[in-house]
Amino acid sequence: MNEDANEADQITGANILINSLVAEGVEFIFGYPGGAVLHIYDALFQQNKLQHILVRHEQGATHAADGYARATGKAGVALVTSGPGATNAITGIATAYMDSIPMVVITGQVASKLIGNDAFQEVDSIGISRPCVKHNFLVKDVKELATTVKKAFYIATTGRPGPVIIDIPKDITAHKAVFEYPEKIQMRSYKPILNGHTGQIRRAAELILSAKRPVIYTGGGVVLGNASKELIEFTRLLGFPITQTLMGLGSYPANDPLFIGMLGMHGAYETNTAMHQADVLIAIGARFDDRVTGDLEQFCPKAKIIHIDIDPASISKTVTVDIPIVGTVNRVLTALIKIIKETDKKPDANALAAWWKQIKTWKQETNSLVYNRNSDKIKPQFVIETLSELTKGEIFVTSDVGQHQMFVAQFYKFLQPRRWINSGGLGTMGFGLPAAMGVQLAHPDDTVVCVTGEASIQMCIQELSTCKQYDLPIKIINLNNGYMGMVRQWQEMFYDNRYSHSYVDSLPDFMKLAESYGHVGMKIDKPSDVEAALKEALAIKDKLVFMDIIIDDKENVYPMVAAGKSHNEMVLRPEGELA
Amino acid sequence: MRHTISLLLENESGALSRVSGLFSARGYNIESLTVAATEDPTVSRMTLVTRGSDNIIEQITKQLNKLVDVIKLIDLTEGLHIERELLLVKINVPTSNQREEIKRLVDIFRGKIIDVSNNYTVELTGTPHKLDAFIKALENMKIQEVVRSGILGIGRGDKNLHL
Numbered sequence: 001m002n003e004d005a006n007e008a009d010q011i012t013g014a015n016i017l018i019n020s021l022v023a024e025g026v027e028f029i030f031g032y033p034g035g036a037v038l039h040i041y042d043a044l045f046q047q048n049k050l051q052h053i054l055v056r057h058e059q060g061a062t063h064a065a066d067g068y069a070r071a072t073g074k075a076g077v078a079l080v081t082s083g084p085g086a087t088n089a090i091t092g093i094a095t096a097y098m099d100s101i102p103m104v105v106i107t108g109q110v111a112s113k114l115i116g117n118d119a120f121q122e123v124d125s126i127g128i129s130r131p132c133v134k135h136n137f138l139v140k141d142v143k144e145l146a147t148t149v150k151k152a153f154y155i156a157t158t159g160r161p162g163p164v165i166i167d168i169p170k171d172i173t174a175h176k177a178v179f180e181y182p183e184k185i186q187m188r189s190y191k192p193i194l195n196g197h198t199g200q201i202r203r204a205a206e207l208i209l210s211a212k213r214p215v216i217y218t219g220g221g222v223v224l225g226n227a228s229k230e231l232i233e234f235t236r237l238l239g240f241p242i243t244q245t246l247m248g249l250g251s252y253p254a255n256d257p258l259f260i261g262m263l264g265m266h267g268a269y270e271t272n273t274a275m276h277q278a279d280v281l282i283a284i285g286a287r288f289d290d291r292v293t294g295d296l297e298q299f300c301p302k303a304k305i306i307h308i309d310i311d312p313a314s315i316s317k318t319v320t321v322d323i324p325i326v327g328t329v330n331r332v333l334t335a336l337i338k339i340i341k342e343t344d345k346k347p348d349a350n351a352l353a354a355w356w357k358q359i360k361t362w363k364q365e366t367n368s369l370v371y372n373r374n375s376d377k378i379k380p381q382f383v384i385e386t387l388s389e390l391t392k393g394e395i396f397v398t399s400d401v402g403q404h405q406m407f408v409a410q411f412y413k414f415l416q417p418r419r420w421i422n423s424g425g426l427g428t429m430g431f432g433l434p435a436a437m438g439v440q441l442a443h444p445d446d447t448v449v450c451v452t453g454e455a456s457i458q459m460c461i462q463e464l465s466t467c468k469q470y471d472l473p474i475k476i477i478n479l480n481n482g483y484m485g486m487v488r489q490w491q492e493m494f495y496d497n498r499y500s501h502s503y504v505d506s507l508p509d510f511m512k513l514a515e516s517y518g519h520v521g522m523k524i525d526k527p528s529d530v531e532a533a534l535k536e537a538l539a540i541k542d543k544l545v546f547m548d549i550i551i552d553d554k555e556n557v558y559p560m561v562a563a564g565k566s567h568n569e570m571v572l573r574p575e576g577e578l579a
Numbered sequence: 580m581r582h583t584i585s586l587l588l589e590n591e592s593g594a595l596s597r598v599s600g601l602f603s604a605r606g607y608n609i610e611s612l613t614v615a616a617t618e619d620p621t622v623s624r625m626t627l628v629t630r631g632s633d634n635i636i637e638q639i640t641k642q643l644n645k646l647v648d649v650i651k652l653i654d655l656t657e658g659l660h661i662e663r664e665l666l667l668v669k670i671n672v673p674t675s676n677q678r679e680e681i682k683r684l685v686d687i688f689r690g691k692i693i694d695v696s697n698n699y700t701v702e703l704t705g706t707p708h709k710l711d712a713f714i715k716a717l718e719n720m721k722i723q724e725v726v727r728s729g730i731l732g733i734g735r736g737d738k739n740l741h742l
């Protein structure tokens with residue numbers, strides 16, 4: 001092709017980028033401008049296909065893109081400038097990486113000829129981000145830009161999803177080329193495995209049907225793989241108890257009788273005990289995180305383990321399994337369902353009945369999620385339970401990190417996948433509010449609630465301004481205990497009540513703060529006001545409401561498996577707390 | 580156990596740092612790493628020598644395979660294979676006795692003297708063990724510099740690693 005001949009057909013790198021994003025079906029781009037991305041911002045100004053959401057901090061951009069991705073299954077997109085823009089974005093990128101969230105982050109870079117010179121606002125974005133991205137690209141020629149964008153979306157959204165960075169030097173966004181967006185992309189070095197090994201699936205089916213004390217344990221992979229339907233069919237076909245990780249909640253309805261709650265550090269007693277006593281464990285799209293397994297030596301000591309996962313590297317990483325199956329969760333479950341339906345063998349009904357009886361006995365004996373309902377202080381559990389009853393699983397809930405996050409996981413009954421949005425792997429305080437912005441933009445007619453704590457919310461509180469600018473009517477439930485509650489709890493339990501720097505002094509008046517941004521502020525400090533206040537806030541459809549709820553400052557999350565302990569060493573709520 | 584892993588990867592600027600970054604981030608050790616472009620300039624071939632239990636080696640190969648730039652890999656240790664390393668060593672040889680001694684040793688080890696200045700430079704290829712043995716045999720000499728290439732590996736017979 002003669003390059004001069006079709007100069008008229010050539011457009012700038014900035015426009016190529018935007019056309020490529022449009023070709024990928026991107027609706028929103030969360031960003032913050034700066035020198036290295038000015039050409040891109042100029043191109044954004046002159047188009048109307050993409051909506052740019054101006055955040056107040058680049059961490060907010062990445063969390064918002066992440067929240068959008070979790071709520072929709074599509075890749076979230078963020079755009080930040082070089083240097084400090086890129087470093088501010090890293091927390092959000094690492095958050096997405098740990099939870100395998102598809103995201104494409106465009107970072108501006110200094111001009112090609114300046115790279116390596118310690119130029120103004122230069123950092124090695126590729127180097128800094130390498131350990132927390134699925135992949136990253138430095139664009140060296142404008143002619144490669146469109147293909148690079150295509151590859152980035154392909155990598156981010158297929159296989160085990162994850163964030164991908166495209167680092168674009170400023171001069172590349174000014175250089176011109178003909179825009180041609182590839183329809184399809186093939187990469188010889190990247191070919192995710194989709195179908196499980198049929199022999200392994202057959203062996204798994206045999207083991208499943210021979211189980212006497214089975215447990216199905218599922219994680220975020222079922223949500224990410226859109227396999228909720230298959231999971232429900234599989235579980236109901238067998239009648240087995242099913243537990244889910246923090247990241248898996250919602251992909252099986254919490255009000256279903258087969259659901260035995262969340263497992264792990266703050267899982268219910270009967271759930272963790274069932275894990276400990278199980279003879280067959282069916283792990284689906286879960287990764288045996290240390291918050292789930294506790295002491296690895298003692299994890300499911302009696303069980304033969306089947307593990308279905310898209311990522312071969314997840315299999316036998318920490319827990320050695322008996323039957324590994326690599327493939328997408330929905331394909332493998334579909335194959336298993338078919339075999340189980342076709343075979344004459346049925347699950348052992350007597351054994352299963354005895355197993356269910358045992359699990360229910362454990363539940364009744366311990367009542368491990370109990371809390372004091374007669375307190376004159378507001379209990380955080382009560383707030384979440386009331387929210388759950390009022391909204392019936394029909395809202396989206398984001399959270400930050402701490403006790404409040406665990407209370408949502410324990411007490412909100414999620415009925416659908418992609419409704420529970422939290423940072424499980426990295427545990428990033430500051431995630432909740434910006435993530436809620438992404439969710440609200442994706443689902444403008446739905447109710448989006450951000451459950452947070454007074455410490456977490458202050459990590460990205462500046463985004464209240466973004467919420468005002470774009471009229472995002474998020475409902476913020478600030479479970480205000482004046483402490484970094486989760487830290488205080490550990491200090492109470494493991495450091496003899498030495499509350500070292502976990503008290504959050506000099507808090508703002510959150511109600512006034514919210515009002516100063518133009519939002520509605522509410523302050524609630526009596527248990528009897530909780531329900532009415534929640535109803536009132538939920539009824540306000542067009543405004544952000546910040547509910548500052550003053551809760552019992554010493555409430556703890558129970559039950560608990562202390563870090564490194566095993567599932568059969570649970571600590572229950574002390575009796576004295578219930579009086 | 581010691582494992583020798585051969586990889587084909589995209590010949591991209593970041594590919595080597597992805598591999599070495601993986602090893603440091605996950606706490607795996609690298610005993611030796613060599614890399615160069617192949618007959619196809621878009622592909623590099625790397626030979627990596629590492630040590631670990633079966634579980635760790637399994638994780639290492641899975642994590643390497645997961646890197647987007649890695650096209651293919653084999654663990655050479657699983658079958659018959661050949662390993663070679665190149666050694667360059669510069670030795671002080673002030674006396675004719677020492678010069679004779681060096682020539683004898685170089686003969687025995689089938690090396691070559693490739694430079695004669697006020698010292699000798701010897702080139703030797705072989706298994707890492709053979710190179711170790713040669714250096715040990717130089718015990719009484721004054722070695723000025725030792726350079727080793729790191730290990731290259733290739734499967735025997737039809738056991739190939741290609742695209």
Ligand SMILES: Cc1ncc(C[n+]2csc(CCOP(=O)(O)OP(=O)(O)O)c2C)c(N)n1
Nearest residue numbers: 402403404427429453454455456484485486
């Ligand atoms: C960015 C970041 N810094 C520190 C921590 C450690 N950390 C975990 S929970 C927590 C306390 C959170 O307090 P708050 O938001 O008030 O929630 P609560 O536990 O009181 O519900 C802290 C500091 C973290 N998870 N993230």
